[in-house]
Amino acid sequence: MGVDTILTDGIIPAPVRRRPEALLQVEQLSIDIATRDANVRLVDNVSFGIGRGERVALVGESGSGKSVTAQALMRLNSRVKLSGRVNFDGKDLLSLSPSQMAAMRGQRMGMVFQDPMSSLDPLMTIGDQVAETLRIRGISKRNARQRALDVLDELKVERAAERLDSFPHEFSGGMRQRVVLAMALVGEPDLLIADEPTTALDVRVQERVLDLLDEISRRRSLAVLLITHDMGIVAGFADRVMVMYSGRIVEENEATLLFAEPQHPYTRGLLEAVPRADVTVDRLRSIPGAPPVPAARPSGCTFHPRCDRAMAICSSVEPGEAITPSGARVRCHLYGAG
Amino acid sequence: MAYLRLISQRLVMTVLTLWGLATLVFIMIKLIPGDEAQVAAGPGANPEQVASVAKRLGLDLPVLQQYLNFLLRMLRGDLGTSVVSSKPVLTELAAVLPSTIELMIFASIIGTLIAFPMALVAASYRGKAFDGIARIVAVTGGAMPAFWLALMLQFFFGNVWRITPISGQHSFGIASPNVTGMPTLDALLAGDIPAFLDALAYLILPAFVFAIPFAAQVFRLLRASLLGVLASDMMLPVRAKGASTSRMVLRHALPNSLLPTVSLMGVLVGGMVGGAILVETVFARRGVGSFLANSVALKDTYAVLGAVMFVGIAVCLVNLVADIITLMLDPRIRGTQFGAGAK
Numbered sequence: 001m002g003v004d005t006i007l008t009d010g011i012i013p014a015p016v017r018r019r020p021e022a023l024l025q026v027e028q029l030s031i032d033i034a035t036r037d038a039n040v041r042l043v044d045n046v047s048f049g050i051g052r053g054e055r056v057a058l059v060g061e062s063g064s065g066k067s068v069t070a071q072a073l074m075r076l077n078s079r080v081k082l083s084g085r086v087n088f089d090g091k092d093l094l095s096l097s098p099s100q101m102a103a104m105r106g107q108r109m110g111m112v113f114q115d116p117m118s119s120l121d122p123l124m125t126i127g128d129q130v131a132e133t134l135r136i137r138g139i140s141k142r143n144a145r146q147r148a149l150d151v152l153d154e155l156k157v158e159r160a161a162e163r164l165d166s167f168p169h170e171f172s173g174g175m176r177q178r179v180v181l182a183m184a185l186v187g188e189p190d191l192l193i194a195d196e197p198t199t200a201l202d203v204r205v206q207e208r209v210l211d212l213l214d215e216i217s218r219r220r221s222l223a224v225l226l227i228t229h230d231m232g233i234v235a236g237f238a239d240r241v242m243v244m245y246s247g248r249i250v251e252e253n254e255a256t257l258l259f260a261e262p263q264h265p266y267t268r269g270l271l272e273a274v275p276r277a278d279v280t281v282d283r284l285r286s287i288p289g290a291p292p293v294p295a296a297r298p299s300g301c302t303f304h305p306r307c308d309r310a311m312a313i314c315s316s317v318e319p320g321e322a323i324t325p326s327g328a329r330v331r332c333h334l335y336g337a338g
Numbered sequence: 339m340a341y342l343r344l345i346s347q348r349l350v351m352t353v354l355t356l357w358g359l360a361t362l363v364f365i366m367i368k369l370i371p372g373d374e375a376q377v378a379a380g381p382g383a384n385p386e387q388v389a390s391v392a393k394r395l396g397l398d399l400p401v402l403q404q405y406l407n408f409l410l411r412m413l414r415g416d417l418g419t420s421v422v423s424s425k426p427v428l429t430e431l432a433a434v435l436p437s438t439i440e441l442m443i444f445a446s447i448i449g450t451l452i453a454f455p456m457a458l459v460a461a462s463y464r465g466k467a468f469d470g471i472a473r474i475v476a477v478t479g480g481a482m483p484a485f486w487l488a489l490m491l492q493f494f495f496g497n498v499w500r501i502t503p504i505s506g507q508h509s510f511g512i513a514s515p516n517v518t519g520m521p522t523l524d525a526l527l528a529g530d531i532p533a534f535l536d537a538l539a540y541l542i543l544p545a546f547v548f549a550i551p552f553a554a555q556v557f558r559l560l561r562a563s564l565l566g567v568l569a570s571d572m573m574l575p576v577r578a579k580g581a582s583t584s585r586m587v588l589r590h591a592l593p594n595s596l597l598p599t600v601s602l603m604g605v606l607v608g609g610m611v612g613g614a615i616l617v618e619t620v621f622a623r624r625g626v627g628s629f630l631a632n633s634v635a636l637k638d639t640y641a642v643l644g645a646v647m648f649v650g651i652a653v654c655l656v657n658l659v660a661d662i663i664t665l666m667l668d669p670r671i672r673g674t675q676f677g678a679g680a681k
Contacts, residue, residue, distance in 0.1 A: 076574060102581070106580035113575055121593075121594070136585065183575055184579075
């Protein structure tokens with residue numbers, strides 16, 4: 001961490017800063033998977049950044065490529081081919097050796113997964129699983145255990161000291177997700193990638209887990225990349241939102257602006273599908289059709305077959321990126337720049 | 339409590355299996371051609387002798403009564419009397435059993451020492467050269483018939499290369515005092531290292547006949563379950579912690595793969611008791627298998643049926659032990675009883 005980082009962090013309070021110093025800079029990341037007969041592009045030329053302490057949401061339907069993108073940032077999936085650049089704190093992660101990459105995981109970047117029921121080893125105690133992140137780095141058993149306990153306390157796991165030696169099956173879903181969070185947070189990473197962390201939980205537990213995440217990310221000024229299909233949980237959490245459709249980011253903006261003035265017809269569709277307390281509608285709108293599979297994407301703008309504002313050009317020319325007056329980065333022919 | 343309930347369930351199942359086996363053996367006795375009293379009295383017995391044997395065995399009673407008496411005798415551990423030696427079958431079996439146990443234990447150890455490292459390395463480097471070679475070796479090893487394998491081992495190691503003895507249990511004159519009935523253990527107890535090595539040399543070929551197919555099957559199951567665990571959702575968070583492949587395999591995949599593997603090993607060790615008939619005969623070793631084979635050759639019906647019953651009991655017990663180990667390995671079943679500190 002350089003001197004200017006400390007200065008920036010010290011002088012400008014988090015809520016005010018518009019563009020914090022970049023922690024993660026993804027440039028033209030493409031993800032391909034080789035199937036038996038063809039190379040399929042799962043994610044196409046995605047670029048985005050995450051600042052220190054910034055909370056960014058990556059939103060999209062299932063199959064849009066958001067989880068693949070998330071795993072690519074930590075190079076977790078060895079079956080896909082990654083191209084482009086993923087700069088993390090000045091290092092290009094894609095050019096690191098496997099052991100250098102392993103050293104980044106858990107220490108600089110942590111990840112939480114969708115299903116807390118299947119994310120834990122049923123045969124290892126909670127304490128050992130949380131402490132494992134530290135044990136891998138050669139921290140002594142006793143210190144690792146103490147820090148595991150501290151994190152579990154921080155995550156408000158009741159009677160954490162007694163439960164270090166419990167096994168996952170003795171925990172409820174919400175408690176297990178806290179354990180999974182603790183495994184990701186105990187190494188004190190700068191970036192937490194949360195892949196649908198609350199999808200498998202019921203609504204009230206969802207809220208509590210998100211509140212905890214919110215609290216911890218503020219306290220530790222931890223950057224969070226929240227991956228979700230649920231616009232409802234994005235609103236209260238994220239500083240910035242990226243909307244992904246069929247392997248591309250189609251819109252990106254500050255969260256408040258994106259919710260107030262969604263630009264891309266797909267973003268609008270997503271927002272209209274979410275029930276809102278402040279607006280009464282007769283019927284929630286849904287986007288007709290289903291997202292395309294990566295192997296058979298439509299030509300031009302991949303969203304055009306489902307778009308209610310599609311024009312002639314949309315089926316033939318892929319829209320480039322445009323910046324709208326509201327500050328959104330958007331890929332849509334409605335906003336000029338082709 | 340779930341743990342104790344499951345163990346008692348297994349116990350009940352074992353008892354039921356043994357009851358079924360005893361019934362089967364009883365039916366076999368009844369189905370044997372010829373007069374049972376004549377068989378029991380032995381060939382060349384005169385009619386008076388046959389009649390007295392029939393009276394002594396209770397063959398004049400109704401069949402149901404005979405069946406109950408038979409079950410009661412089994413409960414007391416009375417497996418009948420050998421016609422040839424006129425000693426209780428149980429006594430004769432007890433004398434040869436340690437030698438068979440020695441062979442099985444040694445074979446399981448060798449098989450495990452081959453299978454586990456192979457599976458761990460193969461799963462860590464899935465699809466690489468070692469994995470491919472190991473899989474071919476495993477299929478070959480599993481496909482070799484035991485009698486052929488035994489003869490080939492004898493031919494090459496005992497005859498062509500002269501590394502090991504061909505058959506028997508120890509060289510002339512260096513047998514240690516019989517304490518346990520296991521030549522290797524007896525030699526160790528006597529503190530006689532040369533005798534121990536000698537007994538070990540005799541043990542190694544028959545042990546490999548068991549160990550090779552054992553290792554082949556254990557390797558295949560263990561490799562498959564290691565890969566299954568490595569591909570499961572559970573491993574992504576472990577990888578995201580920064581764990582190395584060896585850590586993922588040894589600390590997470592292996593413990594989770596032990597459950598099915600131990601069950602299989604139980605079944606395979608149980609099967610060895612049956613396989614002992616062939617191996618002990620080929621290698622001229624004392625044991626339950628060669629006892630059974632000899633009894634068949636001598637038409638010693640009660641000895642054969644007693645040994646069959648005995649082998650059945652041994653298989654059931656080995657499986658029971660494997661089941662209990664499997665239960666103990668799983669904290670979800672073991673519950674809080676052995677778990678430290680929880681609640």
